[in-house]
Amino acid sequence: xxxxxxxxxxxxxxxxxxxxxxxxxxxxxxxxxxxxxxxxxxxxxxxxxxxxxxxxxxxxxxxxxxxxxxxxxxxxxxxxxxxxxxxxxxxxxxxxxxxxxxxxxxxxxxxxxxxxxxxxxxxxxxxxxxxxxxxxxxxxxxxxxxxxxxxxxxxxxxxxxxxxxxxxxxxxxxxxxxxxxxxxxxxxxxxxxxxxxxxxxxxxxxxxxxxxxxxxxxxxxxxxxxxxxxxxxxxxxxxxxxxxxxxxxxxxxxxxxxxxxxxxxxxxxxxxxxxxxxxxxxxxxxxxxxxxxxxxxxxxxxxxxxxxxxxxxxxxxxxxxxxxxxxxxxxxxxxxxxxxxxxxxxxxxxxxxxxxxxxxxxxxxxxxxxxxxxxxxxxxxxxxxxxxxxxxxxxxxxxxxxxxxxxx
Ligand SMILES: [Zn+2]
Numbered sequence: 001x002x003x004x005x006x007x008x009x010x011x012x013x014x015x016x017x018x019x020x021x022x023x024x025x026x027x028x029x030x031x032x033x034x035x036x037x038x039x040x041x042x043x044x045x046x047x048x049x050x051x052x053x054x055x056x057x058x059x060x061x062x063x064x065x066x067x068x069x070x071x072x073x074x075x076x077x078x079x080x081x082x083x084x085x086x087x088x089x090x091x092x093x094x095x096x097x098x099x100x101x102x103x104x105x106x107x108x109x110x111x112x113x114x115x116x117x118x119x120x121x122x123x124x125x126x127x128x129x130x131x132x133x134x135x136x137x138x139x140x141x142x143x144x145x146x147x148x149x150x151x152x153x154x155x156x157x158x159x160x161x162x163x164x165x166x167x168x169x170x171x172x173x174x175x176x177x178x179x180x181x182x183x184x185x186x187x188x189x190x191x192x193x194x195x196x197x198x199x200x201x202x203x204x205x206x207x208x209x210x211x212x213x214x215x216x217x218x219x220x221x222x223x224x225x226x227x228x229x230x231x232x233x234x235x236x237x238x239x240x241x242x243x244x245x246x247x248x249x250x251x252x253x254x255x256x257x258x259x260x261x262x263x264x265x266x267x268x269x270x271x272x273x274x275x276x277x278x279x280x281x282x283x284x285x286x287x288x289x290x291x292x293x294x295x296x297x298x299x300x301x302x303x304x305x306x307x308x309x310x311x312x313x314x315x316x317x318x319x320x321x322x323x324x325x326x327x328x329x330x331x332x333x334x335x336x337x338x339x340x341x342x343x344x345x346x347x348x349x350x351x352x353x354x355x356x357x358x359x360x361x362x363x364x365x366x367x368x369x370x371x372x373x374x375x376x377x378x379x380x381x382x383x384x385x386x387x388x389x390x391x392x393x394x395x396x397x398x399x400x401x402x403x404x405x406x407x408x
Contacts, residue, residue, distance in 0.1 A: 002051050005041050006063035009033040009206060012308060020063065022123040024192070024204040032304055033206045034246065035063050042254035047221065053077050055114050058214045061250065062115055063207050069121040071147040073104035075114050076214055080222040080370070085338040087369075090355050094368040096228060097335070097351075098219055101343050101376030105166065107296075108240055108374040109139035111215060113200070116208030117143040120198035127152060129197040131188045133181055133236075133295045134159035134167075135346070135375055140200045141170035152197060154184060159295065160381035180289060182301045202237040203303055212240050216247025219370055220257050227257055229367035232264040232350040234374050235274055235320075236299040238309035241265055244372070245312050261370070264363070265309055265320040266353035268294040272322035274306050278313050279320060293325045296346030296375065319362065323352035331355060332377065342377035350374075 009018040013031030026033060042049070042061070049060045055076030056062075064070050080096050087095035100108035117140070120128050129152040130140045137153040144151035153167055157176045167174050177184045185203065192199045199205045220227045227248065233241040241263065248260040267275045270292035277284045286301035302309070313320055323331070328345050331352035335341050350371040357363045392400070 002049065002059045004063060004065045005038040005060045006035050006065070007038050008036045010036050022119070022198075022207075024199060024206075032204060032308060035206050035210055037061055037250065039250075039254055042250070042256070046254075047225065047256060050221075055111055055211065055214050058217050061213065061217065061247075063210055064115060064118045064122055066122065069118045071114060071118050071121065071143055073110065073114075073142060073146055075103050075110035076218065078102040078218070080219060081339065081341065083339045083341075086335060086351075089334060089338055090351075090358055092358060092365045092367070092369055094228070096223075096368075096370045097339070097341060098215065098370055098372045099341055099343070100215070100372060100374045101341075101347060101378075105135075105139045105142050106376035106379050107135040107139055108212065108215065108372070109136045110143070111211040112202075112208045112239060112243075113139040113143040113211070115211030116140065116198070116200045116205065117147045117149065119205070119207035120144075120149060120200070121147055122207075123198065125198035126150060127197040128200045129188075130154065130200040131177070131181060131184050132156065132159075133298055134163035135296050135379075136200075136202070137174075138163050138166040138170065138379075141167050141174075145170050149198075151200075154188065156181065156295065156298075158291065160379055162379040162381060166379070181299050182286070182289070185301075202239045203305060209239055209243055212243035213247040213250070215240065215372065216244040217251065219244075220248070220251055225251075225257050227261045228370040229261060230264060230363065230369045231261045232266050232354050232369065232371045234297060234346065234350050234372060235265040235267050235302070235309055236271070236297045237302045238265075238274070238305040240372065240374065241309050242305060242312065245316065260316070263312065263316060263318040264353070264357070265313060265318065266350040267320070267322040268292040268297040268328065268349055269322040269324045271298050271300055273300055273302055274309050275320040275322040278310055278318075284310055293345040294328055294349045296344075297349055319357065321353040321357045321362070323349055323356055327352040327356060335373070336377070341373065343373045344375040344377045344380045347373040347375035347377070
């Protein structure tokens with residue numbers, strides 16, 4: 001078993017350092033906190049520190065000290081799939097998809113649920129809670145059940161039926177909320193202070209957030225510690241983006257990788273507060289948003305994490321873009337047909353944005369790309385294709401097979 005090298009929490013705004021504990025913001029300035037590790041050990045021992053498979057392979061760079069708290073359903077270790085046919089369609093030299101739909105509940109959220117629920121155990125909580133558009137709720141409910149904790153899940157009433165079924169199966173306390181995520185999250189965030197439950201939200205909890213850092217570590221390790229030139233990450237509130245960027249920075253500082261990839265933030269046009277602010281060079285302004293097929297990206301007010309994403313984009317010569325719902329659905333079909341990867345609309349927004357930015361010559365086609373595809377398509381709800389059926393005898397079957405295979 002490997003030890004955690006987490007040493008302290010540091011404020012991303014004023015730099016004040018706090019001891020490890022369940023603390024959601026800076027005591028001095030209320031800034032967000034990030035975890036810091038013993039970089040000397042990371043530098044000295046290198047990737048030889050890592051042991052085992054899946055998410056907990058990266059336990060040295062995660063903040064869960066006691067191995068008994070490291071809850072797992074087999075998350076992490078998702079494939080990094082080279083996609084030559086899709087690269088050709090998009091007109092880039094090289095494209096890999098980091099397919100997060102392969103996680104236990106079909107989403108990248110399982111990474112943060114693992115460390116979030118583990119931290120709930122670490123700090124002695126008996127209940128968790130989250131406000132979710134669907135994926136986070138089903139993931140936190142599953143991990144809480146796995147850890148023997150209660151979970152109070154607030155879910156978007158328009159979440160897909162498969163996600164609602166999954167949540168209802170894994171928690172006894174599922175509550176549907178009216179309106180969108182933004183309408184409830186401010187009240188819920190205030191209630192977190194009461195410590196009635198462990199904060200499994202995306203706004204502030206550094207311990208939960210940290211699990212997603214492993215996506216950066218995996219992309220680097222699966223690329224032989226030479227990550228692609230550009231990584232495209234989805235952004236709702238910014239958890240996956242920030243965590244992946246932090247992971248790359250940490251590896252560079254420890255000398256594990258030669259340089260950090262350029263990060264591109266991908267949003268849905270119907271919820272594009274960060275992309276809009278970045279592209280216009282203006283401050284972040286919350287948006288009043290409605291429905292987008294990319295349910296998991298439906299946050300109009302990304303709050304302080306949104307500011308953090310903007311800072312990372314501006315400091316790190318990043319880029320941002322957004323795609324319309326129709327472009328996202330088109331990307332979903334293209335990915336399925338060209339590479340056999342069935343992802344949900346939230347998951348393929350990165351590819352839709354990548355395609356759009358390449359077409360507009362905002363990105364260099366000669367570079368190597370990795371797009372994070374954050375969810376499976378198996379939890380998407382949509383009308384099935386035609387159910388018109390045919391009765392066959394041998395001759396009609398043979399005729400059909402010959403005709404079909406003769407088509408160009
Ligand atoms: Zn501070």
